[in-house]
Amino acid sequence: MIFNLPAPASFNLPAVIRSHGWYQMSPFGETAEHGLAYVIRLGTGKVLHFTVHAESVGLRVDTSAPLEAGEQAELSSAISWMLALEQDLQEFYLLAGAEPKLTKMVERKAGRVLRSPALFEDVIRTILTTNTLWKHTLRMCRELTMRYGEPSPDDLSQRxxxxxERLASVTIAELTELCRMGYRAPYVAELSQRVATGELDLEAYKTSPLPTPELRKQLMGIKGVGGYAAANLLMLLGRYDYVPVDSWALKVVGNEFYGGEKVTPAQVLATFEKWGKWQGLVYFFWDWSPAP
Structure with missing residues (x-):
């Protein structure tokens, strides 16, 4: 089945897909034509594979199975969230356009960050990025998907x-031994239980009226989510008030702004504080390449 979605004028699909490493994590994928691929389970229980490609006007969505009207509406909403189509970045572009280190990203119409259709997925993915190498994050995510995801009927290798609910039935021992999650296994297990039982409604955070500091506090109430993870999740929620400070941030900020000296997390935060509600996005898309 094929249908179309509108997209903002300031939208670049490949830039969103490659905004960060999520596109490398199962069940995300990138097509040969620089489109987005994903496997999703709809509310009706239907599992399907879909792709999204840019057209001269808007986006084309191809699905591996026909959809009822309600299913198409649900998938359209999911894709809009994944690609941040609802975000208005004009204010950010006006500010960023005056900064040489952000000029290229403005010209590319970058600025949107790829997201999973459900915040639950993004919390799990974020937890899997902490204190490890990227290749291990990819492996853990791949193991989760292949062992516990539902297969697409048209291609059983796509899950x-x-x-x-499925992860809530998996033991900590399985997550530790089969998915090799290490200390993250209890965090993933507890989060799955809380969401599956309805104790924690992560989807409500997408439209939460809470001020960002309060929302950050709630995110940090999730075991396994510290300051770095919370800042990343806030960014995925369209809240850019915080910079995700990790070892990479300490390194690049020290090199860029402090002549290669070691810096503290407080210095990283102070560096971008002037950008206000956009500081996380400024950090995320800053051109860290050395000046010619």
């Missing part, structure tokens, strides 16, 4: 990201 969904496991939903909270």
């Amino acid at each position: 969904t990201f496991p939903n909270p």
